[in-house]
Amino acid sequence: MGQPARADRGDVSALNELKSQGKIRAIGVSNFSRAQIEAAGRCGTIDSLQPPYSLFWRQAEKDALPYCAANGLTVLAYSPMAQGILAGRFGAQPSFAPEDHRKGHRLFQPDIYPRVQEALERLKPIAARNGVTLGQLALAWVIRLPGVCAIAGARSAAQAAENARAATLRLSAADLAEMDAIGRTVTDGLDDNPVQWNF
Numbered sequence: 001m002g003q004p005a006r007a008d009r010g011d012v013s014a015l016n017e018l019k020s021q022g023k024i025r026a027i028g029v030s031n032f033s034r035a036q037i038e039a040a041g042r043c044g045t046i047d048s049l050q051p052p053y054s055l056f057w058r059q060a061e062k063d064a065l066p067y068c069a070a071n072g073l074t075v076l077a078y079s080p081m082a083q084g085i086l087a088g089r090f091g092a093q094p095s096f097a098p099e100d101h102r103k104g105h106r107l108f109q110p111d112i113y114p115r116v117q118e119a120l121e122r123l124k125p126i127a128a129r130n131g132v133t134l135g136q137l138a139l140a141w142v143i144r145l146p147g148v149c150a151i152a153g154a155r156s157a158a159q160a161a162e163n164a165r166a167a168t169l170r171l172s173a174a175d176l177a178e179m180d181a182i183g184r185t186v187t188d189g190l191d192d193n194p195v196q197w198n199f
């Protein structure tokens with residue numbers, strides 16, 4: 001279920017029926033607020049939530065993630081590398097192909113992007129001392145929480161293989177604390193709107 005407007009009783013009940021028949025294994029929603037998950041959950045069992053979530057995009061921590069942890073929903077975090085920003089894909093002057101929707105990402109706004117660049121510089125030593133790439137570091141940070149998985153976008157087999165290796169990285173408490181502080185230098189300047197893009 002991709003859009004909140006579809007979370008009416010009929011949709012969830014129908015999915016529940018398919019699940020009880022063994023035709024689907026789980027019911028997931030995406031971009032739902034806590035209130036929307038609760039509403040959908042009153043009509044059936046929701047198994048997972050797919051929110052945007054990364055070290056630089058943490059609005060889900062406010063209520064959706066705690067709700068999922070308390071109620072046994074698996075979290076499938078999308079854009080776990082902030083669409084490549086946390087993998088170090090972009091320099092100080094990012095340029096995009098005309099069709100690349102990432103040019104509308106709010107982290108590229110001029111009031112935020114310099115802080116993004118500074119934060120990435122501070123993350124590099126942490127990646128280096130763990131022997132991983134920035135992207136792997138970002139993915140390991142997302143999956144540090146029980147019940148949270150990362151949907152890592154990959155454009156090539158090499159990227160996919162590199163990203164998969166993040167699953168074996170265990171960050172120390174000290175590294176996690178340092179990353180938390182670095183990430184907040186970006187996220188403290190953001191509002192509560194979970195939508196990553198200016199459309």
Ligand SMILES: NC(=O)c1ccc[n+]([C@@H]2O[C@H](COP(=O)([O-])OP(=O)(O)OC[C@H]3O[C@@H](n4cnc5c(N)ncnc54)[C@H](OP(=O)(O)O)[C@@H]3O)[C@@H](O)[C@H]2O)c1
Nearest residue numbers: 030078079080081082083084087135151152153155159162
């Ligand atoms: N439910 C929703 O509303 C929603 C919204 C957005 C995405 N999603 C899902 O979430 C998935 C992942 O999210 P996402 O693509 O937005 O963001 P992401 O996983 O944070 O970033 C993906 C981008 O990071 C770069 N990248 C990936 N692996 C890399 C590596 N090993 N080294 C260097 N750069 C690397 C690539 O950039 P380049 O392309 O520049 O190489 C790739 O396009 C998508 O595939 C999609 O299925 C869902």
